[in-house]
Amino acid sequence: MAGCQDVIVIDGGMLEGGGQILRNSAALSCLLGQPVTINNIRAGRSNPGLRPQHLMGLQLIRDICGGKLTGDRVGSTEITFHPGPIKGGSYQADTKTAGSICLLMQAAMPCLLYGDGESVLSLRGGTNAEMAPQVDYTIMVFNPMAEEFGMTSDCDIRRRGYYPKGGGEVKITSYPTKKLKPVSMTTRGEVTKVNIRSFVAGALTIKVADIMARCAVDTIQQVYKDVAISKDVVKEPEHAAVGTGTGIIIVAETSTGCLLAGSALGKKGVPAEKVGTDAAQMLLDNLAHGGCVDDHLQDQFILLMALAEGKSEVLCGPITLHTKTAIHVAQLLTKAKFEIKKLSDNSNVIECAGIGLVNSRLP
Template sequence: MDGQRPIDIDGGILEGGGQSLRVSTALSCIAGKSIRVFNIRAGRTTPGLRPQHLSGLTAVRDLCGGSLLGGEVGSLEITFQPGPLKGCQLIADTHTAGSVCLLLQVTLPCALFSASPSCLILRGGTNADMAPQLDYMLQVFKPIAEKFGVKFDCNVKRRGYYPKGGGEVVVKVSPIGTIKPIMLTERGDVTKIFGRAFVAGSLPFKVAQVMAGAATQRLRAEFPGVPLEVKPIQEPRGAAFGNGNGLIVVAETSTGCLLAGSALGKRGMPADKVGLQASEMLIHNLHHGGCVDDYLQDQLIVFMALAHGVSRVLSGPITLHTQTAIHFAEQLTQVKFSVTKAEGHLDSQEKFIIECKGAGITNQQI
């Protein structure tokens, strides 16, 4: 514990949801600064901690042996005092369809600055609404995170879907000395598009085929001549819990950028509409001309703030999630981000350079 008065974090400003809690808790843990978060999820119809947020908080607490006051479902305020990050094996279970990917967002940065390797057993929804799908984290986030020097292995034990969850992934993280800065400022040309259309449980394989076919048709019309493959997948019975369907399509560019679009099926939604939704999201992300898509944009902020050196990322329009991540990263690390209109781009789409000279946090325990 740092012994200082906790830093006050207003969880109701900007995005006003769980992201404020994830960013501030992770950076509190790494920087060794106590925080008091109030107005938790004040911008939501059901304010306060939900089970998935509490799972993330207790996981971070266990990684550092810290203390957590107010850690109850429905709580509007918590106080968190971090201890030294030691690394361990832990289980973070939402007991709902809450996203395992959001659990990874809050625990991964902390595990990187631990004294020893960590094994994170994350349980909940692997392909959940209002969060990146697990396939996105593996196919887009992970390779870009590796540019920061971040390494982790992810073993998918079982997939889980709304409303029951039941998924499990095991993430093994090795500690890191410092985080490297990144330069993602040249988008390059799209060299290939690949994807995965899945069904699980009692849903027929035909649904996956229709999703894949609709996505393929739309993307082929938009990007003629670009190699394109969207595979329909039937999840094995023992590898998934419950019924679910969805799709992710990823574009890779000549400079190593990865941008994606995704969608999940819902009751009553035609399979071809799921394929079209994912395709339109990818098209949007490619047409703005940035090096990162809307989902990845905010996930890079914590790593840019911690890095040793200057990072620059070319993005499309700045999302509210990114603005929120920048606000709390600046508050907890004292770094400064700049967001400026990218010069030399003559098309109608707005592009921006997100730049930060990181705090250069060093893991003193390894």
């Protein structure tokens, strides 16, 4: 595959039609040495083309492999990427906005798995941003669950950054792997524990975080009366946060080691009670379908399943549009075979025969 120089053209407006197509396509292009052109970028959005955070993600992947990227400017609706060999090292990216650090991580971290050594990413932007997973989700859910594939990294939040200023900073240390293992996650087990992190920063008082946490506990206990719930109610210190922000993330642990989450961010005019209740309801919805992963993890696992050696299977809820998009891109570029087995209206198993990509840069 690495020797194939025919450029594969990907329609950036298909299915979900957003930044995810860019991230997954560019990451797989980098990993496989396969040039790509992505056109119709975010064609259906109110402001089509590349936004600053998408641009930074693409340029970060370019830097990691010393590739050639054309069309890389804000507003561009077509880019072409010719990847080079992945190199471990230190890399930086700054959205210069409240653009999500987590979405930069989603783009870069799979690439660094196949580097020639340990890598360090220093990323700046929004740590807890709308329309993206919170950085706490990456630390509390994605990283521990992705370790099942053999993907390991450390994540250090240096400073939190909130909308509209951003200014957060996260340092990630990524450890390379020879190849990823398949996973079998088909038994959810019982919910054994729930962990809540409720936070405020800037001008808000800790009372707001306490109200969110209490309302979340009340909502969860209506369904899970006897499950232990731990609360971490935090006012971020001034030196550790830029701007004023508030939010909550709730993670359920199960007897088989599954982690599922719900989260919400505070907004002007939205009562703290509603923020806490909304996050708890999102968790309850994710638990109700009986799957081993929540909606966010469902699509983030697709790329790892495609790269792993052998057959992976993951029990999940309804298949999201993000997941359908991720599968489409993965099949197009990797030739991994995916199959969705429908168990009921709310329950599916995603199966994948992965390509077993080997890291030739490690001995």
